[in-house]
């Protein structure tokens with residue numbers, strides 16, 4: 001127990017502010033942007049953030065008897081940026097839902113602030129290592145595939161829903177033959193009547209086997225198991241039984257508690273987890289409110305997915321927050337925790353690949369849906385063009401030059417150039 005956190009009878013929110021405080025190594029430090037309400041000064045708002053997110057409330061408390069000291073402390077205010085230290089004992093080990101109910105809970109709707117955004121977390125060792133982290137991380141590129149130093153590649157059949165199982169699986173086959181590594185389900189395709197989960201799994205893996213035989217290359221499938229936790233566990237079991245290497249989970253919509261359950265089962269099954277981030281922008285798109293994608297990525301790494309969509313460094317169709325900085329965090333040393341392979345996706349096509357690799361490097365996965373299936377000569381040619389763009393970029397050959405003797409790439413460049421789509 002530290003005196004700085006001492007909770008006394010008569011405690012008010014002011015007790016949660018101490019600008020002379022130095023956080024202990026064991027504490028979780030969170031950085032927030034806050035805009036205080038019109039009738040609130042910065043210190044009053046900042047102390048209320050620490051109070052409401054740890055053990056305080058709006059009223060002055062009269063506490064009888066000793067209690068465990070779990071108060072957070074706002075220890076730094078710099079303009080509208082504040083830093084808050086949370087004692088380790090506030091948190092339940094390995095329970096991400098509980099952690100988020102503290103640091104991104106009630107405070108997000110508190111009237112003392114007009115806006116509040118959780119920008120970043122500095123995770124202490126004990127709390128961090130109570131989570132499993134990824135099993136494989138970016139090693140999937142060479143543990144599952146034999147990709148050497150190139151990015152792995154994936155495609156989502158389009159239209160994103162509505163294709164029959166047979167159509168969907170055949171598109172996968174075409175994409176694999178064209179040179180891509182992964183077929184990927186779209187975020188809103190799970191187990192609908194037009195394309196049932198189990199049929200899709202079986203048929204796609206059968207085409208996967210054919211594609212491997214015909215190309216001599218390893219191929220795999222990111223099948224979307226997103227559902228309630230029990231259903232996801234059943235689906236993961238079947239995916240492993242049928243010899244696939246991955247499951248895909250929409251981590252934000254299903255929730256991190258369910259992701260943690262899947263992660264545990266995938267350890268037993270030896271499956272890698274691909275994380276789609278659908279709905280992340282509800283948390284992170286407003287610049288002054290919510291939870292940053294950086295923090296969502298941190299949470300996802302701790303919960304243990306191997307791959308995570310982190311945007312396209314502004315090259316694609318979706319708004320992105322600091323893809324490169326987030327990717328660096330995902331690779332960074334974190335008490336020995338395995339890294340995460342960032343996935344670039346959303347409006348990519350072959351002409352954007354050199355600049356994408358320039359910005360993000362080669363330790364990534366590149367996914368293109370429309371940028372493969374919208375190729376004038378169809379999916380197989382579109383897949384070939386994407387792979388050619390990757391191979392050229394990794395070799396340091398300008399794609400325009402590479403396209404001279406790679407007609408699929410030339411056709412893609414003629415159609416889309418190097419423009420960002422809308």
Ligand SMILES: O=C(O)[C@H](O)COP(=O)(O)O
Pocket residue numbers: 156158160186187276317345346347348367368369370371
């Ligand atoms: O799930 C995804 O990442 C998207 O479906 C990407 O599709 P696009 O490549 O056609 O933009």
Ligand SMILES: [Mg+2]
Pocket residue numbers: 156160186187
């Ligand atoms: Mg999608």
